[in-house]
Amino acid sequence: MTTARQMLAAKNKHETIAVSPNATVYQALQMMADANIGAILVMENDKLVGIFSERDYARKVVLMGKTSSGTPVAEIMTHKLLCVPPNATTNECMGLMTEKRIRHLPVLDGDTVLGVLSIGDLVHEKMAEQEFTIEQLEQYIYS
Structure with a gap:
């Protein structure tokens, strides 16, 4: 993840x-x-x-x-x-954003701002993770 x-x-x-x-x-x-x-x-x-x-x-x-x-x-x-630590997973971030109905999520390491994740960033990452999983399953099935 x-x-x-x-x-x-x-x-x-x-x-x-x-x-x-x-x-x-x-x-x-x-x-x-x-x-x-x-x-x-x-x-x-x-x-x-x-x-x-x-x-x-x-x-x-x-x-x-x-x-x-x-x-x-x-x-x-x-x-x-609402902020998340750098070790928050894609699913944790998406869950928080969906529950709280927000579109931007600052990432903080202590008091230091590392950046901001948008809902678009998370959707993009989730799609990449799913594509990887599909490729792995296809390789397993066809091998």
Whole structure:
């Protein structure tokens, strides 16, 4: 079973994209658009303090009549974070994301952020695991 650390290594992204809690929602959205991601970590002094997602924007800015340029990320980010350790398995991560209805999962080694896994990363890994299993079964059957 693949671990969160292995999935992060396979992503070939060595930079964790983050924004300050004092940044405006507009600045965070611009960074997300530039990186083609759906959520961004909110870090203060190298400490993870929240996560800001497209869902946060839709529900806490647009629907509440706030402005992107006048609202700090800290005001609308998700404060209560669900995180996993680097040894969490694909199944554990998928189970947590499904149960809690989240799409992005930070991976922490103690207080150190290793990266973020998206639901897409997990689906991709699960498909690769299943393809491997099918190939092994086919080889067994045909040999």
